[in-house]
Amino acid sequence: MKSAKNEKQSIAHVMIQNSYPFFTFIRISIYFALIVIFAACKKGNDTLPPSIQLLSESGYTADSVTVPIGLPYKIGITAKKGDAAITNLLVWLTTENGTETAVDSGIYSNEFRYERSVSYGASRFEKWTFILRDKNGKSASTSVTLTKDSTSAFGPILYYSAVKLGCQGSSLYDSFLSVTDGSTYTLTNAEANQSSVNIITYWGDQVIPTTGFTLSSPGESDVAAYFPMIANWALPYNETRYKTDSLSISHDAFTTAYNDSLIISNYTAATVGKRKSKLVRPGYIIPFQVSAGTAAGKRGLIKINFLQEGIDGYIDADIKVQK
Secondary structure (H helix, E strand, O other): OOOHHHHHHHHHHHHHHHHHHHHHHHHHHHHHHHHHHHHHHHHHHHOOOOEEEEOOOOOOOOOOEEEOOOOEEEEEEEEEOOOOOEEEEEEEEEEOOEEEEEEEEEEEEOEEEEEEEEEOOOOOEEEEEEEEEEOOOOEEEEEEEEEEOOOOOOOOEEEEEEEEEEOOOOOOOOOEEOOOOOOEEOHHHHHHOHHHOOEEEEEEOOOOOOOEEEEEOOOOOOHHHOOHHHHHOOOOOOEEEEOOOOOOOOHHHHHHOOOOHHHHHHOOOOOOOEOOEOOOOOOOEEEEEEEEOOOOOOEEEEEEEEEEOOOOOEEEEEEEEEO
């Protein structure tokens, strides 16, 4: 007859034997989990990142060059995917005043080319950084740095005082302006001088929400709703872009500006302007740049002295623009 002690030992021995398959299953599960994790890490580490290369062909600025203030130059990159499609392009401009984001664009591409035409500003240096990210989270970057020629000077400006520009219903004032010489044009003669028109004004009552008194240009998408003949103008349209910040420049700074230093420091090469400046108010000082047309590249400031609202309204403005 088995003793109670021996019986307990036998039962324990059986339980241990019966538990072997369970423990074996646990060990195998952990083993396979580790294999999967290791493989995933290895796969992530082994995937090829995108490749990026600065454009070096004729007409494009190379790294570490010294340039004068206001010099027009072109920069750009070519990009190719690694093991996954490129999903994001970032472009930063860094100066001694900090870093601005010029482009932050979601894309989905295996290969592309990006280029940008700019002009050198007022800073001691301009560093352009291009960053790619792909679907796997891999990234690649490159940069080009330009340094200001210490002997260069700021450029001259043109000053147009008390310019009056009317809305689409105004019978007193023209709605079309050339920044090259300050000329204004009526509906009739604007069409004959369309290559000279850079700024157009209208009362934005044809869109929801309304845009009030609006600064525009021939290349803006809504302008033909107010001046239908523009739809028949020759392509490509002239275009002007406006900075959204209208309040950071003091009136005293505008009044005393005698060269383009104030202009280029407030509409930098990285500024992403809008095709229209909406809800214009008296007292605003609005930086702008002609982005397409015969005056492309010229930057300026518009100071709104007076504004009358409505489709027959108008503004009285002082304008300073690069010569």
